[in-house]
Structure formats: structure tokens, C-alpha cells
Amino acid sequence: MDKINALDAFAALSQPTRLDVFRLLIKAGEQGMSAGDISGTLGVRQNTMSANLGILNRAGLIRSDREGRSIRYFADMAGLHGLLAFLMEDCCGGRPELCQPIIKELACAC
Numbered sequence: 001m002d003k004i005n006a007l008d009a010f011a012a013l014s015q016p017t018r019l020d021v022f023r024l025l026i027k028a029g030e031q032g033m034s035a036g037d038i039s040g041t042l043g044v045r046q047n048t049m050s051a052n053l054g055i056l057n058r059a060g061l062i063r064s065d066r067e068g069r070s071i072r073y074f075a076d077m078a079g080l081h082g083l084l085a086f087l088m089e090d091c092c093g094g095r096p097e098l099c100q101p102i103i104k105e106l107a108c109a110c
Contacts (some may be wrong), residue, residue: 001082009034009083012059017044018052022061025075032065032074 001009004097013019020042025033039049053073056062060079064071084106092098 001086003086006083006086008059009061009079012055012061015052015055017042017048018056021049021052022056025062025073026080028074030074032072034072036070038073047071059082109110 002095013022019025021038024038035046035049035053038044038053042049044052051108053062053064057064060082061076062073062079064073065078066072088099091102
């Protein structure tokens, strides 16, 4: 990921609803969620949700699959990986022991 892509991702996540959507989709995992379920869970009108989903999609943070008449959304883990890798690219100036607490915090215990 380059600086421009990282800035797009941060801009997308800088709005509360979009941050909530992204975190919800990470929690949903491989099952993802339909747009209607996301809207209902977060209490956001569907047309507003549609705009927010589009912004997250263009930022490379989520992806979608059409299922008949509905669309299922998923966190794009490659996009998240790219963003985290961009942030940690030169972590700790060559002293990996300083980065270990952050890496342990990021590691999924599931």
C-alpha cells in the first residue's frame, strides 16, 4: 500500500458510521453481512448505509458479493493487512523487540 491508498483508507475510517461498519464486518468474519443487516444492526437508513459502503469499498477496506437480489459485504482483510503493513513498515528502527507488544496486541486470539 502506498501513501495515497493509506490516506484514502484513513479518510474512509474517519467517519463514525464507516468505522462502525468496518469493525462490524471484521467481527462478522467469513460470513459477512447483507447491507440490510448492517443497516439494522447499526440503526442507519439504507440509503445512507449504501453511500458509506461505497466509500469503504473504494478505499479497499471492504468487498461485496451479489447473492441474488441482495449484496453481502465482507471486511477486505488484504486491505486491512496492507494498511497495517504500511503503518508498521519501518517499525522501531530495526529494533523488533520494541514492536512486539504491538504485534501481540494485533494477533487474533481466536
